[in-house]
Amino acid sequence: MRHTLVLPTTVAVACVLSGCNAEGDATKAQTPPxxxxxxxxxxxxxxxIGFAGTIQPRFQTDRGFRVLGRLVSRQVDVGDVVAPGQVLAQIDPLLLDLAVRGSEADLAKAQAQLANASAAEVRISTLFAKQIANQADLDSAKQSLEAASAGVKQAQASLDKAREQRGYATLTADEFGVVTSVNAEVGQMVTAGQKVMTIARTDVREAVVDIPDGPARALRQGEPFAIRLQAAPSIAATGQLREIAPQADAATRTRRVKITLDQSVDAFRLGATITVRPTMPAAAQxxxxxxxxxxxxxxxxxxxxxxxxxxxxxxxxxxxxxxxxxxxxxxxxxxxxxxxxxxxxxxxxxxxxxxxxxxxxxx
Structure with missing residues (x-):
């Protein structure tokens, strides 16, 4: 009796399971799009294609003092236009002045020693001519004269260096430009070579834009671009592509492109937002x-x-x-x-x- 009861049950369970799987496959096959x-x-x-960018200087330099000192004055700020020879900043020159005075004293001492050695050499030469002094005395006098002469030259060189160092206490502009950043304040100690400010030249300007990697690969150096000011689209200029970044930025997948303006337009100030478009048919996609x-x-x-x-x-x-x-x-x-x-x-x-x-x- 147990065998007759178990077999129908097993068959029934198998049928149920088989029916369920078939129904699932049919449902999966009939899934609508x-x-x-x-x-x-x-x-x-x-x-x-138009790309947005900004006007940037092609040349800009970081300016700083060549000697250590405390900043006592700064005559310019961000946005100021500077001219060649204009004073930009100064450090406390006290230590440099003392160095100049010390070098001047050393030179005076060396000159006195030279005068003494020269007079001694003249006396020994006179005595040697009268056969009163011997050759050794004459040679010693000449050697002392040469050493004193070399000492004067050394002291003069030290004085020239001290005076040159004194000139480094004043930071001046080398060419026409505009101050784009300031990195030191009055009263701050600055080391030799530390950046105090950045000055950008205004004669050569560039349009700097980030172009997606795909369109950038089709560009070539020297291709012409049309550049318009976003604040006033009627103001336009032309430029030529000077530099393309060798690889795309990992985050933005764009390449930085620099386009040099053909002419200097006052409206295209540094930092102005512009739109550039390639003008060559091959570049226009x-x-x-x-x-x-x-x-x-x-x-x-x-x-x-x-x-x-x-x-x-x-x-x-x-x-x-x-x-x-x-x-x-x-x-x-x-x-x-x-x-x-x-x-x-x-x-x-x-x-x-x-x-x-x-x-x-x-x-």
Whole structure:
């Protein structure tokens, strides 16, 4: 009786389990495609890429004293324009003055010794001519004269050095420029070579911009750019690309580009915000304006979902982001005219997933 009861039960349990698995497989196979919202992108071929940057000096120097001392005065501040020979700052010259006086005393002493040695040499020479003094006395007198002469030269060199050191107590401007930073205050002790201020030349200016790695790779040195002032777009200038960073920044994935202005325009002051655009047709690339919601960030990359209408599946495509504002984004990437991208539900999709797409509207 136990065997007849166990067998039907085992068969029933097996049937139930088999039915459940079959039902699960059928449910999984019948999973409907995920509905998404998509748009067809169109390149803005008539618009070149614009990049924001600032006006910076091509040449700037850190100025400091060559000797140790306490800062007693500073005649300039940030933003002041300086001219060659203008006094910028001074340190306490007391110790340097004492060094000059000491060197002057050493020179006077050396000159007195020279005069004494010279007179002695004349006397010994006269006595030697009369055969009163011997050759050894004459040689000793000449040696003393030469040593005294060398002592005068050494003392004179020490005095010149002390006077030069005294001149280092005053910091002056070497050329026309503007003070961009100040790093020491009155009363502070400054060491030799310590940066006291930074002065930038105003005759040669550059537009410094950070360009995404993709567009930057297409640029070449010497290419012309159009530069406009963001505060007054009617004010424009031209420039040539001088330097491209050899590698992209690890955080922003952009390369720093420096464009030297062809002419000096007073409106393009240091620190002014500008917009630059390449003027060569080869450098002007097509861009795509898409909803910012279509973009997603993964592992330091900007991605979007490209939809294949034939198979109804999506795949991830990396793009270069140039601008993002007010819910819109401007990109340069692996897209073709007429490509369809997903603009809603991008964070819940997976590679190769089947989707059901609806047409969106780009506003």
């Amino acid at each position: 995920r509905p998404v919202l998509s748009v067809v992108v169109k390149p803005q071929e008539d618009r070149s 097509a861009v795509f304006d898409i909803p910012a919601a279509a973009l997603r960030e993964r592992d330091g990359k900007t991605l979007l979902w490209l939809l294949d209408p034939g198979t109804g599946t999506v795949r991830s495509v990396p793009v270069e982001l140039t601008e993002r504002s007010n819910g819109k984004a401007r990109i340069v990437g692996q897209l073709a005219a007429g490509a369809r991208i997903v603009v809603a539900g991008v964070n819940s999709l997976s590679e190769g997933q089947s989707v059901k797409f609806e047409e969106g509207i780009v506003r």
